[in-house]
Amino acid sequence: MNFINITEQKLRTFTYSIFKRMGCSDEHATLATDVLIKSDLRGIDSHGVARLSGYVRLWEKKRINPTPNVKIVHETPTTATVDGDAGLGLVVAPFAMKIAIEKAEKYGSGWVSVKNSNHFGIAGYHALMAVEKDMIGISMTNASPLVAPTFSSERLLGTNPMCYAFPAGKYPPVVVDMATAAAANGKLEIAQRANENIPSGWVQNRNGENSNNPNELKSGGSLLPLGSDKDHGSHKGYGLSATVDILSAVLSGANFGPWVPPFVAFLEPPTDPVGEGIGHFLGAMRVDGFRPTQDFKDNLDIWITRFKNAETIDPDKKVIIPGEPEYAFERERKINGIPIIDVVVNDLNVLAEKLGVEKLINQN
Known part of the structure; x- marks a missing residue:
């Protein structure tokens, strides 16, 4: 397995050109690119540019609308439901989070459910949008059914990730970003x-x-659900995954459970859908709706410091704060470039040739 280091800017330029060839506007291509590159920068290589060809294949199957009319279809002062018009989840989810943030700015918190969307990249990207405004950010999405609930062999749930992000003071944000599958x-x-x-x-x-x-x-x-099997708490992962599915889809009117359309283009969506597209759920809460923001940040810094200095079983290992490894990856990769496995580089070069854009790199 060989890796090729590529600069952030080169990867951005390439990814943007692919989204433009799909027919996305400058704004949407820039945003979708930012979500994918953020994943690679933070070391979550499984959800970065390695996913790009998957989006293209769905677009070729006309299951992704490159020019969606994303809109609110139901609303109260603190809540909303958004119809993503089959657009890229990379575009639809940030649109929804902006609405949640705007509502939080006015009323203290904002909650938005989304239907008729697609894969939205890493949950952390959207939750961190709220952190930038000194808010607590929450984001989650359901996904293609690949996970069997406890005691079952039938695939009924997705990996259904959830993310909670908290603004700190002298430390980076605490970001709990995880799949609810093992x-x-x-x-x-x-x-x-x-x-x-x-x-x-x-x-x-x-x-x-x-x-x-x-x-x-x-x-x-x-x-398997988080916890792996019934003897190691898989019912807890199953319960978390069910929560994500209900908030993301049953609440919004998206497909849920085994009806969620697959991310891979060679598999057709169910012929008996119970909703529209994939669903997301996003929320933002103003910290100062509970206590002065700086007081919260100061206390979270104390929390982080205490946990970082916890006594460990192995003296060579430290307790890791959620989000800490990703922050370290991002700092290092912005300087030294993003390592992309050669198999993915080849896949992206084939994609470039197919769509008539400049290759990511020349491997000859």
């Missing part, structure tokens, strides 16, 4: 590219037996 599907894709086995507890085969094969989903297997 592992995100992107982790399996990384293992597939590297031709490596995956850890026990991530997937089960079609008979409900544990497997280390990263290709298990292709033969009818399923991802």
Whole structure:
């Protein structure tokens, strides 16, 4: 497995050109690019430019609308439901979070559910939009059914990520950004590219037996909920995933459970949909709606300091604050470039040739 370091700007220029070829406006192409590059910068390689060809394939299947009329279809002073018009979730989710922030600025908190959208990248991007305004940000989305609930072998839920982001003072924000499955599907894709086995507890085969094969989903297997199995608390991951599905889709009118359309273009959406597209849920809460903002930040700094200095089992290892590794990745990669696995670089170059844009790099 070989990596090629590419500068942030070169990756941005390339990604923007692909979205433009899809027919996106300058504004939407810039925003969609920013969401994907943020993922790569923060070390979440499974949700960055490696996903770009997937969006293109969905666009070619006319399942992504490059020029959506994203709009509010239901609203109260503190809540709203947004119809994404089958647009890129990379564009629709930030639109919805802006509405949540605007409502929070006026009323203290804002909550927006979204229907008729698509894959929205990393949940952390959207939650961090609120942090920039000294707010607590919340974002979540449902996803293609790849996860079996506890005691089942049937794929009924997505990896259904959720993110909570909190503004700190002298420290970076605390960002709890995680899938509610034992592992995100992107982790399996990384293992597939590297031709490596995956850890026990991530997937089960079609008979409900544990497997280390990263290709298990292709033969009818399923991802496991957070907690892996019934003996290790999988019912808790199942419950969290169910919460994301209900808030993102049952509340908004999007598809939920096994009816969520697949991200991969070669699989057709269910013929009996219960809603429209994929669903998201976004929220923003003003910190000063509870106490003075600086007081909160000062106390969160104390919280972070105490946890960073916790006594550890291994003296060479420290307790990690949620969001800390991603922040470190972002600082380092902005300086030294973003490492992209050669398989993904080749995939992007093929995509460039297909769409008639300049290749990411010349590999000859």
